[in-house]
Amino acid sequence: GAVVSQHPSWVICKSGTSVKIECRSLDFQATTMFWYRQFPKQSLMLMATSNEGSKATYEQGVEKDKFLINHASLTLSTLTVTSAHPEDSSFYICSANGVLRNIQYFGAGTRLSVL
Amino acid sequence: DAKTTQPTSMDCAEGRAANLPCNHSTISGNEYVYWYRQIHSQGPQYIIHGLKNNETNEMASLIITEDRKSSTLILPHATLRDTAVYYCIVLAGNNRKLIWGLGTSLAVNP
Numbered sequence: 001g002a003v004v005s006q007h008p009s010w011v012i013c014k015s016g017t018s019v020k021i022e023c024r025s026l027d028f029q030a031t032t033m034f035w036y037r038q039f040p041k042q043s044l045m046l047m048a049t050s051n052e053g054s055k056a057t058y059e060q061g062v063e064k065d066k067f068l069i070n071h072a073s074l075t076l077s078t079l080t081v082t083s084a085h086p087e088d089s090s091f092y093i094c095s096a097n098g099v100l101r102n103i104q105y106f107g108a109g110t111r112l113s114v115l
Numbered sequence: 116d117a118k119t120t121q122p123t124s125m126d127c128a129e130g131r132a133a134n135l136p137c138n139h140s141t142i143s144g145n146e147y148v149y150w151y152r153q154i155h156s157q158g159p160q161y162i163i164h165g166l167k168n169n170e171t172n173e174m175a176s177l178i179i180t181e182d183r184k185s186s187t188l189i190l191p192h193a194t195l196r197d198t199a200v201y202y203c204i205v206l207a208g209n210n211r212k213l214i215w216g217l218g219t220s221l222a223v224n225p
Contacts, residue, residue, distance in 0.1 A: 006158070012177040043202075044159070049167055093158045097211055102147075104213060106158035 006107025021079045023094030023108045029074035030096030033036040085112045119203045124220040133190040137203030140184040152199040194222045
């Protein structure tokens with residue numbers, strides 16, 4: 001149980017285009033989902049917290065207009081990187097919190113390369 | 116949330132127990148100790164968590180000192196697949212925001 005699916009696992013795009021990443025909780029309802037970014041040899045950095053049906057809460061320094069988060073249902077959250085640039089190239093990871101226990105279950109991550 | 120201190124790296128022989136320490140001397144009474152790990156190029160994986168009692172599950176055991184200022188994650192029979200970065204995180208029960216340090220890079224050697 002507690003499986004989180006993240007898609008795509010790898011994406012290459014041209015500078016200026018937008019990329020959407022999906023995060024789904026497959027066997028549980030996730031009231032809260034999180035989006036992280038990880039640069040090589042660094043730890044995970046929380047970008048934003050999203051609760052179903054409400055606006056996401058972004059961490060300081062994360063541009064909400066550039067990283068659009070939608071959490072329309074209890075099993076799906078999406079992150080859209082708008083007008084991507086090479087500096088947005090990174091490993092993006094989502095996680096979902098179950099209702100009953102304060103445990104985050106993580107997706108496999110999406111490696112984004114912007115050319 | 117309380118800050119944690121972990122060794123940067125550790126080595127362990129395959130089949131032996133891996134004991135990963137974590138110091139959290141400023142932990143508060145309502146804060147839990149969580150352990151996650153991240154295998155290279157994958158999303159993190161939850162391992163175990165506890166408040167003050169020792170805990171065991173199919174993956175590992177968590178030993179928390181009586182004063183709760185430190186803990187040890189034990190992988191009883193480490194395998195090559197346990198090579199990963201292990202993160203010790205302290206989190207209050209009503210807080211869902213994980214703050215990630217640099218963790219301990221565990222290398223399990225054949």
